[in-house]
Amino acid sequence: MFLDIRQFGFVNDLEAAWREIRDEYLTLPEDSFEPWVQREMYGEGWGVYGLYAFGQRIDAALRACQRTPSALARVPGLTTAGFSRLAPGTHIRPHVGWVRTVYRSHLGLIVPDGCGMRVGSETRSWREGECLIFDDTVEHEAWNRAGHTRVVLLFDFLRPGVSKEMQDEPPAEVRNFVNKRAQK
Secondary structure, eight states: OBOOGGGOTTHHHHHHTHHHHHHHHHTSOGGGOEEOSOGGGTSSOEEEEEEEETTEEOHHHHHHOSHHHHHHTTSTTEEEEEEEEEOTTOEEEEEOOOOOSEEEEEEEEEOOTTEEEEETTEEEOOOTTOEEEEOTTSOEEEEEOSSSOEEEEEEEEEOTTOOTTOOOOOOHHHHHHHHHHHTO
16 A cells, blocks of 8 residues: 655655755666565566665665765664666566565656556556655555666655564575675
8 A cells, every 4th residue: 555645754855855866876887786686576677776774774885875865864764775776678576575664665766657556456656756655565566668767766664653673584585685785
């Protein structure tokens, strides 16, 4: 299910900074993106540039980005964040997330026509400069049927009433990926 963004006070500030965030994304080297770790969901075409992973800073990535972490500092309970891009023709198959303590948000940065996502029974398209917030534990899928890459700032934040001490245990492949990134 998608959530009403008006219930989250940080959204206005983050949306106001979207052009700076997009411009920072555009400075990143093409080869600095890695495939999303759970490849069984999509095959090819989903790349990420992680900034934070399950509360851990990815220092090398943060050194390359100055404005985006400043904008994300306004998000209470931030746990995970990074740039997420879908190549043309990519389809992330229907799946259910395993992290029950957070909500997921996407801030549209580059959104060609023909891109969208379904959460539960509701389908929406991203819009540049706007956030979508959803419950990752509800079945969802995403696609890019356009001829250009779709880019969002993907980030997770603690659900209201959840404390940082309450942790979800990531699957082994995710944990190994996060540990490898944190050591760089």
